[in-house]
Amino acid sequence: MFVSSDIGWIRAVFFVAGLVFGSFGNVLIARIPKRKSIGGRSACPRCKEVLAAWEIVPLLSYLVLRGRCGHCGKRISAQYPIIEGATAVLFVLAVSIAGEPVTAGILALILWLLLLIAVVDEQTQMIPDVFSIPLVVLCIAEAIFMDTIEPVGPLIFGFFFALQWILSRGKWVGSGDILLGIALGFLLGGWIPAVFCLALAYIIGGVVASFLLLSNRANRKSHVAFAPFLAVAALLTLLYGDALLGNFLGSGI
Numbered sequence: 001m002f003v004s005s006d007i008g009w010i011r012a013v014f015f016v017a018g019l020v021f022g023s024f025g026n027v028l029i030a031r032i033p034k035r036k037s038i039g040g041r042s043a044c045p046r047c048k049e050v051l052a053a054w055e056i057v058p059l060l061s062y063l064v065l066r067g068r069c070g071h072c073g074k075r076i077s078a079q080y081p082i083i084e085g086a087t088a089v090l091f092v093l094a095v096s097i098a099g100e101p102v103t104a105g106i107l108a109l110i111l112w113l114l115l116l117i118a119v120v121d122e123q124t125q126m127i128p129d130v131f132s133i134p135l136v137v138l139c140i141a142e143a144i145f146m147d148t149i150e151p152v153g154p155l156i157f158g159f160f161f162a163l164q165w166i167l168s169r170g171k172w173v174g175s176g177d178i179l180l181g182i183a184l185g186f187l188l189g190g191w192i193p194a195v196f197c198l199a200l201a202y203i204i205g206g207v208v209a210s211f212l213l214l215s216n217r218a219n220r221k222s223h224v225a226f227a228p229f230l231a232v233a234a235l236l237t238l239l240y241g242d243a244l245l246g247n248f249l250g251s252g253i
Contacts, residue, residue, distance in 0.1 A: 022087030047072035121227035127176025154185030
């Protein structure tokens with residue numbers, strides 16, 4: 001368990017670690033879907049100039065450079081600081097959710113991978129197995145350490161997406177969605193939080209899809225990535241699931 005007197009600096013350490021992982025996550029988001037090597041120096045996507053070490057410091061470099069490349073002056077995508085900052089926040093949330101350092105560290109990596117999966121799925125409509133397979137392993141490890149491992153949750157999630165894959169012959173969902181579902185099943189535990197997470201994901205997805213349709217930003221034939229909704233629903237379930245379901249059912253999960 002974390003000692004209350006140490007929680008401040010532990011959160012600070014996780015925040016800094018989150019910035020670093022967020023920076024690396026930007027590299028993965030940019031290169032993995034294109035099957036590019038993740039090795040080598042970072043370069044400006046516009047002028048292709050290799051960036052100096054001080055130009056890739058998470059968040060700070062973006063602020064110092066005022067969101068522009070130091071070589072060509074072209075604007076840098078806001079995605080870079082957003083992913084870095086979001087990962088740092090998720091790492092800190094992992095400390096609040098978990099009960100001790102090991103589970104907090106594993107959960108931080110899980111939330112990081114969920115963020116990467118959500119972004120890549122939204123951009124490319126695919127979930128690379130290089131993200132989803134490690135996610136499954138980490139979620140199983142988290143369940144073992146938390147002593148919450150149950151087969152029902154993964155079976156519900158896995159069957160739900162596998163059935164869609166079979167009925168649509170792979171057009172509605174892919175193998176990455178099935179693995180994502182299995183991972184979340186292990187992470188959330190029993191069937192009640194699993195079903196709650198699925199329902200919440202569809203509610204969030206329905207609200208977003210309705211907004212896109214009403215604002216003419218999408219039509220009925222547009223494909224809307226589902227992984228972002230699942231990721232948000234999973235985080236909300238981790239944060240508030242016990243309280244919400246406890247009040248709804250009249251008892252704790």
